[in-house]
Every structure is written in C-alpha cells, then in structure tokens.
Amino acid sequence: xxxxxxxxxxxxLSEEAFLTINCTYTATGYPSLFWYVQYPGxxxxxxxxxxxxxxxxxxxxFEATYRKETTSFHLEKGSVxxxxxxxxxxxxSDSEGAQKLVFGQGTRLTINP
Amino acid sequence: GAVVSQHPSRVICKSGTSVKIECRSLDFQxxxxxxxxxxxxxxxxxxxxxxxxxxxxxxxxxxxxxxLINHASLTLSTLTVTSAHPEDSSFYICSARTGAGHADTQxxxxxxxxxxx
Numbered sequence: 001x002x003x004x005x006x007x008x009x010x011x012x013l014s015e016e017a018f019l020t021i022n023c024t025y026t027a028t029g030y031p032s033l034f035w036y037v038q039y040p041g042x043x044x045x046x047x048x049x050x051x052x053x054x055x056x057x058x059x060x061x062f063e064a065t066y067r068k069e070t071t072s073f074h075l076e077k078g079s080v081x082x083x084x085x086x087x088x089x090x091x092x093s094d095s096e097g098a099q100k101l102v103f104g105q106g107t108r109l110t111i112n113p
Numbered sequence: 114g115a116v117v118s119q120h121p122s123r124v125i126c127k128s129g130t131s132v133k134i135e136c137r138s139l140d141f142q143x144x145x146x147x148x149x150x151x152x153x154x155x156x157x158x159x160x161x162x163x164x165x166x167x168x169x170x171x172x173x174x175x176x177x178x179x180x181l182i183n184h185a186s187l188t189l190s191t192l193t194v195t196s197a198h199p200e201d202s203s204f205y206i207c208s209a210r211t212g213a214g215h216a217d218t219q220x221x222x223x224x225x226x227x228x229x230x
Contacts, residue, residue, distance in 0.1 A: 043206060044157075044206070044208075101157075103156045106156050
C-alpha cells in the first residue's frame with residue numbers, strides 16, 4: 001500500500017539556518033504530494049503541494065520538488081524563523097478512488113532565536 | 114480560503130457515556146469528509162471516509178459500531194463515540210474536501226480533544 005516516511009525529529013535549528021526535512025514515499029500510480037504544518041494548539045494547515053513529477057510547490061519561503069525518480073518530496077527553507085516552529089507532515093493522496101491522504105509520522109521543528 | 118470548524122474543541126466525559134463531535138464546512142460544500150485520530154506526538158490515522166447521504170467507509174481496525182459517523186448534509190458531518198472508555202481519549206480531527214478532481218485539497222478542522230475519565 002501507499003506509505004510516507006519522514007526524517008525523524010525533533011529538529012532544532014538556530015534562526016536563519018537552512019532547513020531540510022526529508023520525505024520519501026511509496027505509491028502506485030501518480031499521487032499528489034503535500035506538506036502540512038501544525039502550529040502549537042492548532043489544526044493542520046496546507047503549506048504547499050505538487051501534483052505531478054518535477055512540479056515545485058512553494059509557500060512562505062518553503063519549497064519542495066516532486067521527484068519521481070527518487071520518490072522524494074523534501075521540504076526546504078533557506079532561512080528559518082522562530083515562527084516556523086511547528087510540526088511538519090508530509091502526505092500523499094492517491095490518484096484513484098477516494099483520494100485519501102496518507103501521512104508521514106511528522107517532524108517537530110524548533111527554531112531558537 | 115475554505116474554513117472547517119469543529120465543535121466542541123475540548124470535551125471531558127465519564128466512561129460509558131457517548132460523545133458527539135461536529136464538523137462543519139463554513140464556506141463551501143463538502144461532498145466528502147474524513148475523520149482522523151491523532152495520538153500524542155504521532156501522525157494522523159484515518160478512521161473513516163464520509164460521503165454525503167451515504168454510509169461511511171471505515172478503515173481496517175476501526176469499529177463502526179463504536180465510532181458512528183453521519184454525513185447528513187453537504188456542510189455537516191458528525192462523529193459519535195459511543196460508550197467511551199479511557200483508551201478512546203485522543204485528538205479527533207476532521208477534514209473536508211472540495212470538488213472531485215485529482216488535485217483537490219482537504220481542509221482540516223482545528224480538532225477536538227476528547228478525555229474520557
């Protein structure tokens with residue numbers, strides 16, 4: 001079945017550091033890929049998405065490129081801020097049927113000033 | 114943007130009682146809603162998929178008689194935890210999907226924290 005694997009956390013960085021959170025997936029067909037963010041005490045929010053190979057999703061300085069050859073969708077940001085502290089979830093949606101979301105285990109990111 | 118609300122945000126109940134959680138899409142019609150459960154510091158586990166006007170489809174291992182789902186309208190789905198026990202304590206999250214295309218996005222509610230004493 002479909003699955004998503006994220007790098008284990010927690011991840012702690014200093015402000016203005018470069019961020020990479022790795023995400024790889026296993027899926028049949030051509031899934032859509034997503035990054036969701038969950039700030040403390042809040043629900044999940046869509047951060048960015050990509051629907052086909054080589055697409056790049058971007059939002060709020062975050063980027064991720066859909067790499068079919070490596071089945072990856074790594075999240076990057078060039079200069080993180082304290083306000084980026086949150087839990088980040090990589091997810092995929094299958095292309096057929098109910099198009100259910102399958103989530104990775106989440107990566108907790110803490111940015112220190 | 115699309116907004117999904119959940120009510121209540123927190124609920125504490127005694128063991129053996131039933132609890133109903135509402136999920137509403139406030140500014141769009143949702144033909145499909147999803148219910149998830151999130152354990153502390155873990156990912157979201159899909160419990161069931163709910164389509165308006167039809168029976169919910171439950172994931173393997175989820176007891177449909179314990180977690181009753183009703184999707185009576187295009188803007189409202191409810192999850193009822195029947196005869197709740199302490200092991201049902203968790204964070205329950207709903208999401209609603211717009212449209213029916215391949216690149217649809219699910220919009221998530223803020224979640225309901227259930228504590229069963």
